Amino acid sequence: MLELFPEGFEEVDRPEGVELAAYTDAGGEERLWHFFGGARGDDVPEGWEDRWRAFHQPVRVGSLWIGPPWETPPDDALAVVVDPGRAFGTGSHATTQLCLQFLQELDPGSLLDVGCGSGVLSIAAARLGFGPVVGVDIEEPSIEATRENARANGVEVEARLVASDDPLPPAATAVANISLDSVEALPGRLDVHVLVTSGYLASEQPRLAGFRHAGRRTLGGWASDLYERT
Template identity: 40%
Template sequence: MIRLAVRVRREDADVVLAELLALAPSGVEEADLEGGKIVEYAVYGAPGELPELPDVEAAVGGALVEVTTSEVADDWADRWRQFHQPIVVGDSLYVRPPWEPERDDLMDLVIDPGQAFGTGAHHTTRLCLELLVAEPVPDVPGVMDLGCGSGVLAIAAAKLGWSPVAGVDHELESVRATAENAEANGVEVAVDRFDLIRGGPAPTAPLVLANLLRPLLLCVARAGFAGGEPPRTLIASGLLTHEAYEIAAAFAPHGLHETDRRTSAEWAALVLRRT
């Protein structure tokens, strides 16, 4: 088994990931390096199954920091499973991969990390989940998950009683993964493709979840929301702590102002409410 790893600057990560997924649609492994300044994407395969190195270098373009290939030990599948551990959020929600058993004392959410980008253990996803769990479900509890990935946030919202719940993602593989994971959890999530960079105003709902990197959040802030109607509440994650004030300021023209902030390691998540 061969591991092909690509390291890029964080500010280019979303664009690079979209290009890499076109070459390796089964998904990639993601890790933060150098305090979050560099992102490493890795794909695995037998010799001859991985994308050609010139294609990878062309896809990454000027964002490229380093490309490496290495052999992976035969027990890589077991070690990969050990990397994806279950988490407990807010003493109420249990997010686990399918090979871990349920817990009777917690609300169960099972996510297959083989389909997209993890089960929710990354700081950014966990912060967003913590803020979602703490959010009271209102009388009109619609949710839109921008950049839904594996669907963990949208599915958690549905489990917590929000409805209707929808999600969008630029990658077809993420759309499929969200739909499959929602079905596996017995909840309804309407999911579709949408390009947050080029698609214009973002789809919206009373609550919008946006676990996105800074460049995409700024794209959403510039483009606004469909129908000119911003959400009542926006939970924005995917931010380095020093980026939080910039993102809060970017959404202020939409009447959305920071009411809560949580941090974990070098990451931050915000709650922005319409005033």
């Protein structure tokens, strides 16, 4: 879907599973059939562009404001503008917000963002005074999105494509909003003092060899944890 609709698509929770919906024309519907072997088409009322926009609301997390390019940030906020639909990370997901809360409480220094997606955490960290900031991801579209969003925000972020078992660049602090399994595989690849993790449910907690658990936050059934190197 990202390849077909890089400008974005909707994920709708249905009882039978997740439905992916793209707002498109007949050509787009043909491409869906071609790729997926089937698709359901519904006519949408005029003004669907506004519906798409209404779906992407800005969020405020402490001093940070994260929003799409067509919204105006308040004067008192550190603005992080993210073009939605390019890669995961509009700021609206609870796990992203929990990481942003922790980042605002940490001493700014060098930062590694593991699973940078749209670059939202990297850009926010740069805004908060962290530097140098390196974002890594296993997906090329995330690297491109992070570079473009960093450029659009006027901040320095280096984005690198990595394999999921590569050693990672050293930093004082790392943030990793990825799955529980991927978080638990990090210690052997990481050279950091402080680690913020998320991407899993509040009922779960990663076990990380060589790190001491130093804090936890939850939001909407999701969790984020703070670890310090022992």
